[in-house]
Amino acid sequence: MFYRESGDFKKTYQKDSQTFPIKFDRWRYYFVMLIAFVVVPMFLTDYIANAVMIPFLVWAIAALGLNILVGYTGQLSLGTGGFMAVGAYATYKLMTAFPGMDMVSVILLSGLITAAVGALFGLPSLRIKGFYLAVATLAAQFFLVWLLNKVPWFYNYSASGQISAPQREMFGVIITGPHATPVAGYLFCLGFAVGLAWIARNLTRGRLGRSWMAIRDMDIAAEIIGVNPLTAKLSAFAVSSFFVGISGSLFFSVYLGAAEVTEAFGISVSFSVLFMIIIGGLGSIFGSFIGAAFMVLMPVLLKNVLVGAMGWPTDLAAHFEYIIVGGLILIFLIIEPHGLAQMARVLKEKLRLWPFPH
Amino acid sequence: MTTEKAPILAINNIEVIYDHVILVLKGVSLEVHEKGIVALLGANGAGKSTTIKAISNLLGSERGVVTKGTIEFEGKNINTSNPAELVKMGVVQVMEGRHCFEHLTIEENLLVGAYARTDGRRAIQDSLEMVYNYFPRLRERRKSQAGYTSGGEQQMCAIGRALMANPHMILLDEPSMGLAPQLVEEIFEIVKKLNEEQGVTFLLAEQNTAVALRYATYGYIMENGRVVMDGKASDLRENEDVKEFYLGVSDGEKKSFRDVKQYRRRKRWLA
Amino acid sequence: PSLSYRTGPYAAGGAPYADGYADYFTLLNERDGGIGGVLTAVPECETGYNTAKGVECYEATKGDGALAYQPLSTGITYQLIPKTMADDIPLMTQGYGRTSGANGKVFSHVFNFPANYWSGASRIINRIMEENGGTINDRNIALVYHNSGYGKEPIPTLEALATKHGFNLTLIPVDHPGQEQKSQWLQIRRERPDNIILYGWGVMNQVALKEAANIRYPMDQMFGIWWSGTENDALEGMGSHGYKAATFHNVGSDYPVYKDIQKFVVDAGLTAGDGSNVGTVLYNRGMYSAMLAAAGAANAQEIHGVKDITSGMMRDGLEALNVTNEFMAAAGMPKFGPEFSVSCSNHGGPGNVGIQQWDGNSREWKLVGDFEAPDMEVISALIKADSEAYAAENNITPRDC
């Protein structure tokens, strides 16, 4: 009874296709935005920003990107780590080669470079499908990491192949480097996350998004309807890599500040982003965010509870963390295989029917 | 049919919900007597397939649950028996929409049908021979992967596979779908033959009402998750409403499909 | 705080180190009532050798008055260098991390004394020279390294040394995790390098030593860096007999401090781990690092004349550190490591490195070469170049000192 859609008639198609057709949802959305942009910065500490909020936003962007590829287009990919690395190294090269370039351009350019690389590695998807494709994308993952590790030009010939983000500012506010305030980094990432989510939403509700989903649900039928699989798949790879590249770029420049390709962008990164979208919900933008929140917050929370509050030895706590996260993944999947977003949807439907059970 | 004899299958006021929220069956009861052929009729989405899946307990794999009511087979409650147990008890389902094992050849498909049988290789071989005799087309295509056979061939394969289990009772979900007209007749002839010669009981969901009522002994008509009418097949056949809405005959004569533009039938009862 | 890793692919190496580190501070607290009367707390934070977790750990702990960080991972070190500099907290990386951090002018908060990857490499080359009558001209030396930032560190040094001494260097990378090294060892078997230098970590070490034994490579011609010279690595026992490794601290548990640890920590049931690691190489290393940190803290108390020091004071204390044999003896660890002193411009000390050798019979490491200075001439130049490049990239004006 709380959740009403009756009495909420749409008179134009424009209104009908808006993102939050129900008034209550729309207000809630404005409310969340208000909190994110105004309230959170007021209470941001170094720890919350660097251990929780910034990683959450960065991972959410990566999850959005991967969700476009896996959730919307059905092309299983495990190359996320490699593509993030491309974004990060592109950023490093751009930052050091053009010290004057502003950060937004640097990051967008890094995204574009990654998009090109992504489209290139998307080519096999025209022939290879399903898990075979997933394993094939590992080729991209390993090759890119090897390449970035092997060619010293990418890390400006430093001894160990580490890259560090120099300090850069925008409008007089320091954004990268150790002297950046948590609020600046947070708002910078938040801006990207919101903007990209908006773009993702636009792309997925229009013609292109439908062609992706058609390919996902039944590629043959899609082709017979007129969807060119080549453009659909490659555009998905490119857009997805664009997002992932930006995420890698922020990951390196704003979040970590330094990175080394074999450590920071290994295969485990690919898996954890995949986790996020499956737990959050494949083919759901909202799901990308809650998936990322889950995977970032859960370990931090567990750690703080087990070690901080209960005083367990760190190793026991860490092992239990694995057990609990693994167990939760299983429990969520069993309760709702389509992710947290679907769970929220079912809940909504129940709410709509409330107080009647059906 | 004598009412004293306990029915072999009795469904008592069941309710089915999919995905926690979608209520599909709203209290369905029906009975099937030993050696009967019972037809389950109704429009699209009436809940025929759901009823059948509730019996064979395949609902779980579609995130559906029976929330109310009981299902009894030979006097035993089978609400929670798993499908494998049911097949052992002799209840086999032919699923709607073919569901062949795509990567297996036709022959392998049929042999898998005999998985739960324990009466030896010979008997299975005999059944295989029987199925091939019913469907000569399958014999021709026995070495092809089922995924590459035509729609009708797959349908035959699915029915043949169920026969391989040598069942007591067969739940047939739309057996005639996609089959050529003379094959439809043949299938029902097979049903009749098995029923008469081997005493197999049938519950079949069918859209081809005319044929179904010709062969069935009893019929249930479902609308919107409820049983709205039931009766002996012969009675149903004569019922005016059934005639008009399910047999396409009104005022004693068949309408041409070309004329439907000017004329639309509308159901008179409310579901 | 000590950032440790007791999980993940390198857990077996991380745990004993963290134990040693923690146990030493426990000892100080139990036996001496802390440092200068102030109880120490060493919060441990699990990183799983993962850089992102390292940042989380750093942010989680830095607010609680952290005096110094022991990140225990080269990757995390790189991450924390700028952050610690901004937060004015010293970063202690004993025998790992960024080698050019030794340049205190640029890296004001990094302390990588007493030895680093480059001095290790140089010391190994020196040792090979010693064993071969002072000349290694035209000798073939192969570097088998973990294909990551850590493993690549010694390459510039070795290349510089190769030009200087005229030996031939072959580079043989092994990818993480390194369970399968057939190609690498077949290549070694074919080319028969006169010496092998091993920069490995985790499972890579065990497999490398095993494969070396399999192809019957003369073990005493093989040298590891200290991260390849632990009990875990020489698991095979006799197979690795004679294998040598560089080290910057002594081995064994024949020191007074161990009696105290037994008494105050182990017997009191206060060990960080299950106590089974006491006396192993990595435990010793952790304990040694802890001792240096404690020394720094004590120094700071002295310099600033306060008991409750800040991280900035801690830095000053470390910068004035002077570790002599007497000092070590007083700490119950006579001759446990090289003598060295730290200055404003030099955070690495002279980089003296010893050599230990595996005895397959008794299954233990033995020190067979004293803590000796590496070829500082070569290394200093490299350090200078690398740190200046960093300074340029990050707009850091080197301090005057």
Add this chain to the structure above:
Amino acid sequence: MSEPLQKMEAASKLLELKHIDLSFGGVKAISNISFDVLEGEVRAIIGPNGAGKSSLLNVINGFYHPQQGEIWFDGKQRHSMKPYQIAYQGISRTFQNIALFKGMSVLDNIMTGRFTHMHKNMLWQALWKGPAEQEEIENREFVEHIIDFLEIQAIRKTPVGRLPYGLQKRVELGRALAAQPKMLLLDEPMAGMNVEEKEDMCRFILDVNDTFGTTIVLIEHDMGVVMDIADRVVVLDYGRKIGDGTPDVVRNDQTVIDAYLGVSH
């Protein structure tokens, strides 16, 4: 002269197949089949199971490539083309085993049918506001007409996976119609429907044929339907053509009766 025949004479050939051969490994699915489809007619293909009817549709819309034979569409000969290119030429179809996009709503499925009519590029779409939205709304209006026409307003936003079989078939027809094709290929559109629903489907098909002049090629096993609504019928058996002509002709052809019909309908 009956009405269909008049239509035939006036119209030109929209599609012509000449001597098509198609085989898979050892299986000959189609052998030497020629036939034509006139502009604006309802052409039915019938035949026993496995005769090669679906395969023939697959040839027409380019999913199978015949080993031999020529295909002429709209006055031009076709040389190996991809299915999506053929869609742009104005052929759309429905499938025997429903091939809807399971994860999408009814509306989105039908909107996907408009794919060939939408052209705004990725950048505009990313921005949404402006041209992309404009285009979306125009096409949405068209789709709403189809939804009204097929009487599926109520399920507009339902995910198609949840719909009963019959409605799915209807949505699939909607998706094919949305492309405004010159020629519509229907593979057993009425399988699994009862009389009432079949009547509905017939009505839609005939309406489309009448109002838009869409040419229709139809595979169906219900002889009642075929004989009533088709202008001409072609009969296949084991990949061969055994009959071709008006329903009346086919109905009384002895070979056809033997091979397929069994009894005269």
Add this chain to the structure above:
Amino acid sequence: MSADFLYTIEVILNGLMAGVMYSLVALGFVLIFKASGIFNYAQGVMALFAALTLVGIQTGQIPFSHLINAIFGTNIHHFGWQVPTLLAIALTIGVMVVFAILVERYILHHLVNQEPIILFMATIGLAYFMEGFGDIMWGSDIKTLDVGLPSGGSLWLEEYTLGWAAEGEQYYGMYLDKLDMVASLVAIVLVVSLTIFSQYTTTGRALRAVADDHQAALSVGISLRTIWVIVWSIAGFVALVAGIMWGAKSGVQFSLSLIALKALPVLMLGGFTSIPGAIIGGLIIGVGEKLFEYAIGPLIGGATENWFAYVLALMFLVFRPQGLFGEKIIERV
């Protein structure tokens, strides 16, 4: 014969052997994929867990000792007895069967008829769980596994081939590792018996049916429960074999679970559903990556094996998208 030629032969032979080692891991994947369409990410962790359990039982370790110590402040770790190898192996197999039953009961059972990616995800969750669980149960230190397997190069072969090289060339004889040879034998036995099992038995046919369509399999009376318990038990056994072989090579420690990554290209090249494919894929990958590293590696800086294995598999896939022996992907409308 020239030494170069002999070296090439040696690289090829060693590549074959390395490939066999990969295949041992890949086999477990294939079994489970074949029987349920599940891509079992946890296979690597299962190998680790099996090896840990074997060592633990063999050396009489007390399970969960670390946990017990932490809670009760005790200091226990070993029972103080040694279990004979064969008995320990048998007990470990028992543990793996119990594991299979638990997996079926608490996970798979609830995920019947779900999309492959969901099942895949579930196995990742399982892998996480077992990673933590295995460590807590047996501790995360490195353990040596000693079941009496030989190791080291074969001296006999080395001497026998020593004289083969042309006069005046440096040649040290052919090198083959004895452990690898044992592994090859074991692999052959495994592959043959598993092929027979899956190809010629009723259960084998049922496995393939289950992989195609869970629902239809249920409807013909195949008990998914039984099938899955059987298959996961066998996969557990294969994991144990792989764990023993790799554990003997590198000690039993966390990294053992990462060998899964070496099995993936093998899997993809051989086809996810083919048992012989796993072995042939292994051989091709083994030889391919070793030869590439031998011939091209030095030119481009080495450590190419990780990615080259994948690229090699990718090249095969472009021509056969289902792998060399995989079941053809059926595309029809």
